Amino acid sequence: MEKIKVFAGNSNKPLALEICSTLGTTLGRSEVKSFSDGEVYVEIGESVRGVEVYVVQSTCTPCNDNLMELLIMLDAFKRASASSVTAVIPYYGYARQDRKVAPRTPISAKLVADLITVAGANRVVCVDLHAGQIQGFFNIPVDHLYATPVLLGYIKEKFDDDIIIVSPDAGGVERARAFAKRLEASLAIVDKRRPAPNVSEVMNVIGDVAGKTAILLDDMIDTAGTMTQAAEALKNRGAKQVYAACSHAVLSGPAIERLEKSPIKELVVTNTIPERENARLAKIKRLSVGPLLGEAIKRIHCGESVSSLFV
16 A cells, blocks of 8 residues: 555545544645635645545535645646545535526536546545536546445444334435335435525425334435424424434534424434534534545555445
8 A cells, every 4th residue: 555645635634544544554744724815825745756646625614715725735746746646525515516406507516526627636536425417527537435334334233123214305215215225124205395595394204204213314414404394394293203314414504503403313424524613412423434435545546346335
């Protein structure tokens, strides 16, 4: 593994350190800071000539600052003659803007993909994209990892009674069905209407949740409106307990307050987005995807199958 070097921006250094621990290496030396006007400055502190470089950076809050850090780091490594540069993006910001939802709107997920490619990335590794078709926005290889093994392992250990996996909206049915199949559990769907961005209204619950432990499953939780309303609907339909799980804990705006007041007993998330001081809650359980990303990087380096991690 001496031909691998892992570097990190400022968005998620704890996760980058876990990845390095899995690989048996140390985090590469780099300086990523801003001038007084906010302009990002990057300086690599060691030679990377002829080396496989992996840049770990989630484009989470502050999204635009972290995205610019990633782009400038990619450019720096390209110009430093790295043999290849892989952008490891545990949380891919702008992924929700993957299509035109109204006239004269952008497809920002495609724009970000183009920026990453032009900046110098030869490959992208990401976790649980909001929409799978974003892989096709890149003209370079994309390894799309899933947090499924991490979340599944915890759920299998914690629950042994009658559980039901619930999708909080129609768009997440495929994800929830895959979970339910592996757990040999039943499936339910919450039908909702979204009158405006970050505003949702729960309409109906499709499936029998009465007397069961319901586990709401989504790829991300932003303002937590969808998840908390879905939890209320499940309790009203007779669910014994309501838990929730997601890969990306964005938790912006009123999310923490909503979750605290909600009937959700525990929210299981991963560390694709680091924990913030203003987003701490006793009912949140964080699991690490560091070993998963480390193993994926090892397999990419050795030319082995990555998809077999999820069989």
